[in-house]
Amino acid sequence: MKKITIVILLLLIVMACQKKAVPVITERKNEPFKSVTTAPTTTAIKPDTAIGKTVFINRCGKCHGLPEPIQFTAERWDGILSYMIPRARLDEVQRVHLTAYVKVNAAK
Numbered sequence: 644m645k646k647i648t649i650v651i652l653l654l655l656i657v658m659a660c661q662k663k664a665v666p667v668i669t670e671r672k673n674e675p676f677k678s679v680t681t682a683p684t685t686t687a688i689k690p691d692t693a694i695g696k697t698v699f700i701n702r703c704g705k706c707h708g709l710p711e712p713i714q715f716t717a718e719r720w721d722g723i724l725s726y727m728i729p730r731a732r733l734d735e736v737q738r739v740h741l742t743a744y745v746k747v748n749a750a751k
């Protein structure tokens with residue numbers, strides 16, 4: 644009788660150790676930052692590179708050194724801006740001007 648109790652106890656301990664309580668994350672449900680498109684969604688805003696430059700200088704050097712538009716091609720900037728614009732919390736108008744400024748001065 645005593646032996647069987649010990650065996651059951653041991654089994655329980657072994658089983659308890661195998662089951663991991665840590666949840667496994669298989670997919671990311673909510674992205675911290677929603678990426679945006681750099682393509683103009685409206686033609687109502689006329690891109691102004693001078694305004695874009697001001698926005699760039701004021702908003703893009705806050706978390707890291709201010710990058711130079713020439714560092715990347717317009718194509719690379721599309722990708723970078725799609726996740727940096729939400730980080731800088733730019734509105735639609737700022738987005739259009741900033742994108743124009745960066746792309747005009749991008750690496751060829």
Ligand code: HEC
Pocket residue numbers: 699702703704705706707710723724727728730731732741
């Ligand atoms: C809230 C903070 C924050 C703001 C504001 C921000 N960035 Fe960034 N940026 C980061 C972080 C963090 C990284 C490092 C890469 C990553 O985690 O994606 C980064 C990386 C970069 C890179 C390097 C990307 C690469 O692939 O090498 C560039 C270029 C860049 N940011 C440009 C910008 C521009 C342009 C703006 C303005 C629209 C901006 N950032 C605003 C946080 C920020």
